[in-house]
Amino acid sequence: MDYHQLLRDSLTRLPTVAATIDSIRKAVQDRGEVVILYFNFDRYSKVEEVYGWEKLDSVLETTGEAMREFLSKSPLASSKLMVSFPNDDDFVFFHVPQDDTPAATDAEITEITAGLKEAVSSEIERVHGEDIAALFDIFVGRSLVIYNPKLRLERQIYRGMREAANASKSLEHREQAKKVADLRETLRNRGLYIEYHPIVITDSQKVFGYEALARGNLRSMRSPEVMFEIAAQSDLIWDLSRLCRERAIEGMSKLLKDGELLFMNVDPADFADPSFDVKELNVKDPTRVVIEITERTAIKDYPKFRGRLKEFRDKGFRFAVDDAGSGYAGLGSIANLEPDFIKLDMSLINCIDQNFIKQNLVETMVRFANEHGAMVIAEGVERKEEYEMVKSLGVHLVQGFFVHRPSTSGVSYRPPIHPAPAVSG
């Protein structure tokens, strides 16, 4: 690899520490001190896990751009020594104040952080959508390095960076404790609502059903990913799942028109909850409910699990395998669950128009589904090209921002930005 490429991160177009150390050294010697800010992007690892590394690359590009834009207008604008590590997802900012200006205080940093968080988060939402924006969180740690000629300056700077990184970590932990309290409050007050995301018939774009998505009333609990992550850490997952199910079913009678189905996420772990049974669900017509089970969570005991599914199936409930194709399990494990619906993992749909392997995989899945009497759902369809491609591959149902966004009242029909040609039948 070209040596110079290591000095500048290609995604964020920020220089790396190695490339800036000389100018930092000079500035610190002149001024006598430097404030180091460490930007820790909580959950970018989650973005990568769910959407893949290409997506995070693209999110980091947006992040770098938005941060540069925001900081250039902030009180820290005079010292633009922001650096990154090649392809890492945390950034460092060196703030050497101008002469006669005191270094930014903790209070100022907190204020700047809040503004920065808002600015970056809204840019991420604009470019990448609200699901990814909901995962965005940023913790900024601060440290102060005072120039000491007895010590080697680089080492002082590296220590300062570690100190700032640790400070950002402890902020993150404090925030975590607050979130557990928020989750407990949510459970106590039944403080969550449901957004219903339409699933449409590919050809006609007519609504086929809705997926129920839980959102906490509290701002910190808006993202279901975050809620469930906190619930898993604090052993509250059954309680949260129960509340989500109740809420989803409550809204069902008002929302569903004739023949429309409700798709509801259930974690395989929920089947171990003794209170989760057909009675608890309290549904008038179980044939209208599709239970989505994610392929992401490993199912340990297949025979037992299938036994549990049968109880529900016998009452008329239907099943969907969610995130199908996300793992390496192949088609065998999908066949094992005998699903009525197969919901393709979003990573297979993202840019499917440009990747022939994805097209081939989806084609295989459609064939498999047709042979097994199941229907395939393409989730995460965001662009016209993706819609046209899954349509041409024979995918039965489509869900995604290209056709509809989720809403609390179900669907107010929103024609696509580029309407697809009308299809009869």
Next chain:
Amino acid sequence: MADSSHPPILVVDDNPDNAHIIRDYLEARGYPITVAYNGDDALKAFEEVKPALVLLDVMMPGRDGWQVCREIKQHPTLGRNVRVVMVTALDDWVNKRQALQTGADDFVEKPFELPRLAATVERNVKLVAPNAGTGAPASPATPGTRTR
């Protein structure tokens, strides 16, 4: 000289006979071709030539095709401007899923028929970014970013 419909292609195969058949066939169709016979040389050639497309054999001694594909696709400056076609039979779901994880864009089964190979090359070249093959940075509006 490469024009945008015939950008430079890197062919990687440890079997010189295979590599030369592909080279001759594609050169006759107007593509400038560079050949590498192992993974390490492939990465060096990739940085020098900055091809728009890499035809990559999977079974090679040393760094295999998967490893090379991953390194090419994650290359900090060139990775986003290149399409990688794996030359191998991806016969089942798991294989294809792995290919996707390494960042591959397409595959052509081995043993291949040359017209089929050419068709695969063409459909990928059509999707190559206009500035690919020049080493220029990718446009910030990468696929996958939502425009609303």
